Amino acid sequence: MKTKVLILVISLFVFNSCRNKGTEVNENKAVQQTYTNPILDAGDEPWAIFHEGKYYYTQGCEDVIILWETTDITDLRNATRKTVWIPKDKSNALHLWGPEIHFIHNKWYIYFAADDGNMDNHQIYVIENESANPMEGEFEMKGRISTDKDNNWAIHASTFEHNSERYMIWCGWEKRRINTETQCIYIAKMKNPWTLSTERVMISKPEFEWERQWINPDGNKTAYPIFVNEAPQYFLSKNKDKVLIYYSASGKWTPYYCVGLLTADANSDLTDPASWKKHPSPVLAQYKEKHVFGPGSLSFIPSPDQKEWYTLYHARKIPNDATGAIGSQTPRLLKVEWDEDGLPRFATLDSLGTPLPLPSGITKIN
Template sequence: MNLKITLFITILFLCSSCWQGKQKENNAAMHTTYTNPILDAGAEPWAILHNGKYYYTQGSENKIVIWETSDITDLRNATQKTVWTPTEKSNSEHLWAPEIHHIDNKWYIYYTADDGNMDNHQIYVIENEAANPFEGEFIMKGRVSTDKDNNWAIHASTFEHNGERYMIWCGWQKRRITNEKQCIYIAKMKNPWTLSTERILISQPEYEWERQWVNPDGTKTTYPIYVNEAPQYFFSKNKEKVLIYYSASGSWTPYYCVGLLTADAKSDLTDPASWKKNPLPVIQQVPEKSIHGPGGISFVPSPDRKEWYLLYHARRVPNDGPGGVDSRSPRLHKIEWDEEGIPILNNLTTEGTPLPLMSGTQ
């Protein structure tokens, strides 16, 4: 064989071997790490781990979609299904912040919607008796009546503590006129769709970081809107404190952030005096990392439940501008704990940074 041809074939073989080796390294890295965002678009992310599967959902305008996967960092390849399309005008538009919960062996999805007029937002609950939420059928259980005046109500979440079920949500004290103030409420529940006590106000926007509604470029809503919304239950590592995280300031601004309320686990959670508000946000924008408007949070365990993760949305730009496409996207952040057992959440990583897969991921 010609020496030049032999040399060419040898070089070609070596290059091919190097490429294959590099490809194997890349494939191995792909199976041991993930990067944020975990979906290209989406806000108000929520997920639950049940029987080895994550069921994920996020805000939508006219339907509820859930994703099923054993690896929540691989949502792009997860199975999707539309499980609810409203049939009544009252709850047919602006479907915000759906949450899927497994309660007493049934599936419940809480969501917020209106009839086209955002001033008419209310909380609705649908139920599915199937073992798997991808099977069976969701049926409407009804609107959750939060107070006698049917005030605006959004972002419902539910949790069980010391044998009692609670609902937390965002609502108006009274119908807006010249400005809007969104507050956090709590009440006990008689069943997954009915409150058993009066609503109790536990937080309202009071600090400057809870009252931002004007964007850096000057764009703003037509009137001031001060925001406490999207409450989420969690707990300290030793379970001695109940934690309620909430989002603050306008979600359309880069100033959207996360605040924290704490209560002793043995206290009366329906007593406003039980709750203490952190004077500073626990999560806020990090412009040097191109993380703007972080919020809409929830919490998920790793597949083996040895780790906990923060699920949140953020933008890579300060704001989308008038009429812009919503650029929020969902991200995951592993939780570390401080010396008091409170989650450390202010060390968010830059988009695209390789991060280790969750413990127990197959």
Template sequence: MILSFSCKKKDNNQHEENSIPANTYTNPLLPDGGRPWAVFYKGKYYYLQDAENKIVMWQTEDITDLKNAPSKNIWIPKEKSNAFHIWGPELHRIDNKWYIYYSADDGNTDNHQIYVIENSSEDPFEGEFIMKGRVKTDKDNNWAILPSVFTHKDSLYMIWSGWQKRRIEAETQCIYIARMENPWTLASERVLISKPEYEWERQWISPDGSKAGYPIYVNEDPHYFHTKDKDKVLIYYSASGIWTPYYAVGLLYADTNSDLLNPDSWTKSENPVFSQNEENQVYSTGSPCFIPSPDSEEVYFLYQARPVDKEPYGSLPAKDVDTRSPRMQKMEWGDDGFPVLGEALSEIDKIKKPSGIK
């Protein structure tokens, strides 16, 4: 992959001047927000994204119309240990209950850990979420962020990003997997299945020179999916510094009958499968989340990205400005059964709404 950066300008005023046909939408779905996540359940989409000190949920029948969807705060932490830097909240339906997984800290980002809350209501927009506790990922309580869970062959697994050991001079974020005893407890040791090794996974300096205070090599935000005939388990993840335009999506895959806790079962794509699109002014692409159309005829993926005409290209953790925004587009199936994500679409592209949206 050749890493490059240029400011090729399109006339984004066209986005405002032209009317948008009723059966189409444009990106972004909201003016700002990172690490988008949605679940479709009984005719409604439930949407979450980063919110720093709380968890906010949106409810809508039209995921492309989030700007007009009702939203509310559904969780404000009660303990200092998980009251700050709430990253990547994800909603999952497990054993007829709702669980939200998120990572947070006590004000020091080096102390990030994983937490889970539970709601027994049929509708996650109603009822009350209660704290089930911290998910202990290893005996040394290493840094752990951006958890996700999935069920495979009747077993529940958690995947997340973490440190092999506590940072000293440089930071390396790796992808781990473990089997779960229940939705808030691991049943196995954590297993490392990916660490930053390719050039496109190790970018931490932006073209304008902005960077973290020390080298940070990133594999993070893993999400589960599958091939068309479900013969392979897929894990999409994000790589390189989120504050750089080089933030991109990588892919790990394993045969469906393999031992998912064996690192040798996993193969990593040598190149990113979704990345910046200079021509369309879309940068820092990451965090794909796959959702069905209401009629289940199509599959779309949510992701975060930044426009080139906003500064900074990314927000370092210490900065208040965040230029990320949630976007969505349709995926297709390749001849090999793998998803084809295509190229990141511009903010002036009129995209056909998912089938089944009224």
């Protein structure tokens, strides 16, 4: 009898041990299938491209351009990284804003804005690398992209191809700042990756109240009013019948920094301002309850298996940021859903540290 009781006790112990072990494995497995924001501990103006199974990521910096390479965009902290550009000319040595890497005609190009230390002298530059892998070889200066005859201030260049035409979109001044600064969105066709072929055309300027915020809730503000439309990004509707340009609006140093949207028919003349319609309200804005302030600087990437789309963006957990340019923002990842019209609908912004499902095609293995 004692032997039977002992066997029963041992059996129950083994059963419970296996059950607990199985639960532990499942819990670990669940952890492996999630990620949390931010995906890096510091950085703003996040941008990435997915090419031949790898993500190439970059972000704004003061005096260099750094490139990350990874198969898992949620694991940038462990990604291979390399400084791919150190300025050689004093005229473009500082405030390297909004770098973007693009693969065009089997060459790599990085577009960025820079100045000589005076931010009023910001201009757009492009560097080129002929290597198959942008982490190899050398980037060489291709030149400054002249955006208009008066060499107006210009930042945040992005390029895309649509209906066999290459375009550049960017943020610029209509005219030199005097007492008020107004940043607008421009578009032009390109002759090649470093030269415009048409005159610039303004397709958006700050007009709504949510695009013209420049004073923080605590009263902190810039020395003069700055009304902002910047960081334009191209995307397509789900059925590709509409061209979408997302842009950031209001002062980056405020919690009111947000994302606006311009739409145009896919077959329209994109260099005609009349082709573009501006949505009357932002599509992405602060979420006070979750402590997400100043979301902006969108870029779009697919999941590794191409089944899902995600947007990279930056935000911060405090309302005010006096530094503005390179401050307390962190890069984050957000899944894109689609509404009934085939336009992107962004998931709810979550607090930092909230577990989120990994992009489709990424598997974490301990």
